[in-house]
Amino acid sequence: MTEGPAGTARPVDQRHERIMAEAERIEALGEASESVAPYEVNQATIGTWLDAMGYDNERFRQGEAPPSMAQVWTMPGLGRRRPPEDPLSRMTEFLTDEGYTAVLGTNCEQSYERYVRVGELLRVTSALDSVAGPKRTAMGEGYFVTSRNTWYVDHPDGRSEKVATMLFRVLKFVPRERP
Amino acid sequence: MTTELEPRTFRVTRQDLVAYAEASGDHNPIHQDEQVARSVGLPGVIAHGMYTMALAARFVEEHAGPGRVVGFGAKFVKPVVVPVEGTEVVVSGVQEERDGVATVTLSVTCDGVDVLRGCKATLRD
Numbered sequence: 001m002t003e004g005p006a007g008t009a010r011p012v013d014q015r016h017e018r019i020m021a022e023a024e025r026i027e028a029l030g031e032a033s034e035s036v037a038p039y040e041v042n043q044a045t046i047g048t049w050l051d052a053m054g055y056d057n058e059r060f061r062q063g064e065a066p067p068s069m070a071q072v073w074t075m076p077g078l079g080r081r082r083p084p085e086d087p088l089s090r091m092t093e094f095l096t097d098e099g100y101t102a103v104l105g106t107n108c109e110q111s112y113e114r115y116v117r118v119g120e121l122l123r124v125t126s127a128l129d130s131v132a133g134p135k136r137t138a139m140g141e142g143y144f145v146t147s148r149n150t151w152y153v154d155h156p157d158g159r160s161e162k163v164a165t166m167l168f169r170v171l172k173f174v175p176r177e178r179p
Numbered sequence: 180m181t182t183e184l185e186p187r188t189f190r191v192t193r194q195d196l197v198a199y200a201e202a203s204g205d206h207n208p209i210h211q212d213e214q215v216a217r218s219v220g221l222p223g224v225i226a227h228g229m230y231t232m233a234l235a236a237r238f239v240e241e242h243a244g245p246g247r248v249v250g251f252g253a254k255f256v257k258p259v260v261v262p263v264e265g266t267e268v269v270v271s272g273v274q275e276e277r278d279g280v281a282t283v284t285l286s287v288t289c290d291g292v293d294v295l296r297g298c299k300a301t302l303r304d
Contacts, residue, residue, distance in 0.1 A: 045202070052198035053230075054189075055237050059245045066240075067248060068233040075204035102219060105228045109252035111301075139220075167252075175220050 023131035031125035033086045037073040067112040070164045074124040087128035088147035095172040107169035142173025184242045186271035199230045225258035238270040239300045250301035
């Protein structure tokens with residue numbers, strides 16, 4: 001038995017079935033949550049990012065955003081939280097409650113339709129792509145949770161243009177006892 | 180056609196991680212605070228995975244020219260531990276052109292150990 005968050009015991013023997021049922025439910029919701037960037041793509045934020053990376057490039061000093069910044073525009077900042085229905089959060093919280101308390105990012109795959117420019121406002125959607133496990137890993141036993149983010153620019157004529165996508169995989173695991 | 184790209188060494192310090200946290204909005208304390216990092220089983224303060232990936236992406240851009248990367252992916256196999264005195268990340272790559280599509284396969288190491296694996300960039304002309 002594992003202790004649930006409120007001290008309620010959940011039987012371990014049906015844990016895998018519960019996890020996979022929840023995964024299926026959330027996957028079926030598709031792009032279940034979205035959030036709009038708080039600010040338009042702007043040169044000041046690009047500049048801060050380039051400085052932090054110690055990277056200089058004329059193109060990125062003149063209105064184009066480095067594609068590696070995709071996430072930055074829609075990152076929930078200090079004091080802002082992900083939407084409650086966010087599929088990745090829902091799945092990882094479910095796994096936490098089932099005893100898989102620790103998390104580690106394991107894979108990231110991004111693709112860019114085009115580079116975004118200063119003045120554009122991004123919107124990101126989030127979907128649960130897949131859940132696989134339980135797997136024995138060097139970190140401990142866990143489930144791999146893959147989410148899919150899609151970034152859009154919405155045009156005045158109502159057209160939504162996809163500009164980037166990201167598959168991100170985390171391992172939710174039971175940390176090994178440390179000696 | 181296969182081209183080897185000249186390897187590059189990037190120095191990474193705690194100060195860089197603070198700056199990156201600010202620039203990216205990712206303020207997870209495991210990238211700042213030794214005690215927090217150790218409490219979750221990490222060997223110490225680690226670099227943001229996205230920071231390490233961005234270093235590798237920048238390496239590709241500096242060789243291929245900006246605006247060409249259309250896809251970038253990697254597996255985070257080992258955290259980049261950043262002690263107080265800093266550390267070094269070494270990036271090297273091999274560029275291949277096949278059927279008009281260029282890909283760069285990257286090797287990204289810290290202390291001689293792979294930190295990213297399967298790290299690959301897809302380029303357009």
